[in-house]
Amino acid sequence: MAPTPPPPSSMLFGMTASDVATVLAAMATVAAIFAIYLASTVRDPMAKRVKALNERREQLKAGITASTTKRRAKLVHQRESTDRMRSLLQGMKVLQDDQLKTAQEKLAQAGIRSKDLAIAIIFGRLALPIVFGGGAAFLLYVVGIKPDWSDFKRFMVFAGALLISYKAPDIYLHNLITKRATAIRRGMPDALDLLVICAEAGLTVDAAFGRVARELGRAYPELGDEFQLTAIELSFLTERRMAFENLAKRVKLDALRGVVTTMIQTEKYGTPLASALRVLSAEFRHERMMKAEEKAARLPAIMTVPLILFILPTLFVVILGPAACSISEKL
Structure with missing residues (x-):
């Protein structure tokens, strides 16, 4: 004998309650696997840059260089x-x-x-x-x-x-x-710490910027490029103030403008550079911690929508589905 089809009252969009529960469980499993993959896979910001440098080195070894004429x-x-x-x-x-x-x-x-x-x-x-x-x-x-x-x-x-x-x-x-x-903001506290070390070691401002650019160039390429360009401008511009102002214009970041103002005041009045930079570095680290705490405090409100859309319907189907099917069969 052919199997008896389920009654029409227990069907939802042409599927039974068990089929709907299976589909929702599969979607939840895929979402969980994808979330675990994103959490466990950390992208290296320098991987693409290092790969490009290695390819360029191999091209130079093979003698394949772009001609100046081209x-x-x-x-x-x-x-x-x-x-x-x-x-x-x-x-x-x-x-x-x-x-x-x-x-x-x-x-x-x-x-x-x-x-x-x-x-x-x-x-x-x-x-x-x-x-x-x-x-x-x-x-x-x-x-x-x-x-x-x-x-x-x-x-x-x-x-x-x-x-x-x-x-x-x-x-x-x-x-x-x-x-x-955003990329430059992440590297500002480390850059200021290195500037403090360079200033206490007796390096000049342009030499300190060049040293920080070399040290942080791999971890923060954007910040390294800006500091390297500032070091070059400090070495040939007639007024050092212009180099700092150009740095503030090239980067749309309020924190960096505060550093530039401090450097200009240090150059103008001769105040200690290391102590001012140390205070700025502590402020930036505190600000970064405050932003992390703010994101953590926003997390429950953000998780409310996925909870309502994906988790609660699945629980309702799994818990109330068999009861609804049995009630519909008896009625």
Whole structure:
């Protein structure tokens, strides 16, 4: 005899209670395995950098080096492209010096040293809305890909395409700046401790910055690059104050601005550098501990949503499912 199918009252979306419990248990198991994998796997921030250096070393050993002519041709081609963009923007009278300076500062804060790319950022704000907005208008109003949409919904989609395409370069730069500032913030206490040691050892400020850049370059590449550039500027700029101010402009970080202010006051008034840096280092470590405690205090509120969405329904199905099936069969 064929097996008797379960009564319709015990079915949920074409599945029985045991099938639903099995699916939810499988999803919970996969989520738990993925969480354990993320917790046990710690990514090395220097792994990619070390791999690139090893590949470059192998290329140099094999004699495969990029020729100077090709690099020069690439730079010339990039300069010609930016010159064409500049001439087009100037012809349309949309290129302003303040706007160009702001874009260059954002590129420096994102770790991009080329100032010519500021022209590409401004040109992207002009070209991307035309491309994506025009494409959205063509698809919505000419091709009519969604004939069931109302006029208001089509207009909102068109306006959203224009706004997102206009803000896309700024959003991309903002993400780069935020990631770079976060990476630099992590290494600030260690950098200040090394600066204190170098100052107590009798090194000059530019030599101390260079030493810290070499020591922390592998653990914190972004901070090492900024300190190395500051050490170079300290060695050839006429005013040392300009080098510290350039460091504050290149990094969008309030903590680093406090360090720069301390260094400028030390250079101006001759106050002890080691004691001031030691106080700043203690403050930064305390701030980092406070942020860790704040994240730990936010964890119960964050876990409420996964608990309600994934854990409680599974418990309800497992505990109440058999009882509901037996009650429905008797009734």
